[in-house]
Amino acid sequence: MSPSGDGATEVKISPDKNGGFHGGYIKTHCLKSEPPFSSSSCLSGTGLNPFQDSEKLTRVVTASAKGFSIGAGIKGGLALFSILARLRRSRLSSTRKTEVFSNRKAIDLAIKETLSYGIFLGTFAGTYVSVDEIIAYLGGHGRTAKWRSLLAGLIAGPSMLLTGPNTQHTSLAIYILMRAAVLASRCGIKSKRFGKICKPLTWKHGDIFLMCLSSSQILSAYILKQDSLPPSYKSFLNKHGGKNLSILEGVKDIAGGLPLKNLEAIEKFYSSTGVDIKLDPEMKIPCTMIHGNQSCSAHVVSFFLQAFKRALPVYLPVYLIPALIVHRQGFLKRPCDIFGKGLLGTARSSLFLSVYCSSAWMWTCLLFRIFRWFSNWRGPSY
Known part of the structure; x- marks a missing residue:
């Protein structure tokens, strides 16, 4: 340590591999009137305290x-x-007073949820970074690099309570858990210890295999066990599944080998859409129940077009709103580029969802026909 002419002190200090300090020179501004070994003045100058360092x-x-x-x-x-969708529906509805009251409640709830989610994520991010900096300051960046993020996330996690102590967010928690599992799998692929265990994750079409497993569970629950789904996800599937609940009940009865007890409700639904059909109580293949007088192939095409129109309003805010928030500075400089990427992402996701839902009903018809054919097959004839 040696004094300089400008009232500063040169301290021989530099980081070592363990997060400590030795060697090298930096200049710290300690007042001449203070004792030469004053820890408070020199530590603040070196930036060792994370909350006295303006950068941290x-x-x-x-x-x-x-x-x-x-x-x-x-x-x-x-x-x-x-809310805009609700207001649009209320203009077309005859019960104006009830709709106005419910719209006000929806607006109040939206404001409350907006603030609570903002406070939740703000507190979560701030707590995580604060704990990360404190641990790095106390234990050193190098020595704590492998585990301090885990502890910081653990301490920041309870901030989800800020969304409402009596509100469960199981879906959000599971989503975050799945994102964590994806990150863990990527680390496992690169790990020497767990590389062999995570080897299937590197297969060329391993993601498609996982998608098929997930779809089999989701679609079976959608048709056979709707009460097992969260209300919001159930509403999402019913909207994009594109079928009346009476049709789903009929398909469920056929799949379970149960008597068809709601054929009148299905016929009444089709009658309200201008389609006149008569369903057979002994039917084993639900094609007529699913798409009325249309053929299976014509139904796939028409359903795809309708599904794409339903998907666009869902994904448009999902892509454009985060783009405006996260890339707000870049949006002012190159709006066409960011806006174009948002529209492309919206189109791709809408295309995925519409193809997914269309193929689900296509395979429903096809598999019922295949299984029916096998059940009637008596073996090869000689």
Whole structure:
């Protein structure tokens, strides 16, 4: 340590591999009137205290602000689209007074949820970064690099309670868990210890295999066990599944080998759409029940077009709102590029969902026909 002419002190200090310090020179501004070995003055100058270092404090504040803006922006944007859809429906409805009252409640709930989600993500991000910086300061960046993020996330996790102590967010928690599993699998692929266990994840079409397993569970629950689904996800599937609940009940009865007890409800539904059909109580293949007088191939095409129209309003805010929030500075510089990517993402996701739902009904018809053919097959004739 040696004094310099400008009232500063040169301290021989530099980071070692364990997060400690030795060697090298940096200049710290300690007042001449203070004792030469004053720890408080010199530590603040070297930036060892994370909350006296403006850069680290800025990181905490920035993370909190970004977390709040992302949470409030996404939740508020989705709520805004939902409210606009409700207002559009209320204009076409005859029960105006009831609709106005329910719309006010929906707006109040949307504002409350927007703020609570913003506070949740802002607190989560701020707590995570704060704990991360504190642990790094106390234990050193190098020595704590492998585990401090785990502890910081564990401490920040309870901030989900800010969305409402009496509200369960099982779906959100499971989604975050699945994202964590994806990150863990990527680390496992690169690990020497777990590389062999995670080897199937590197297969060329391993993601398609996982998608097929997930779809088999989702679609079977959608038709056979709707009460096992969360209300919001159940509503999502019923909307994009594109079929009246009476039709789903009929398909469920056929799949379970049960007597068809709601054929009148299905016929009444088709009659309301201008289609006159008469269903056979002894039917074993639900094609007529699923798509009326249409052929299976014509139904797939018409359903795909309808499904694509239903999917566009869902994915448009999902892509555009985060783009406006996360890339707000870039949007001002190159709006066409970011807006174009948002529209492309919207189109691709809408195409995926519409093909997914269309193929689900196509395979429903096809598999019923295949299994029916096998059940009637008496073996090869000689």
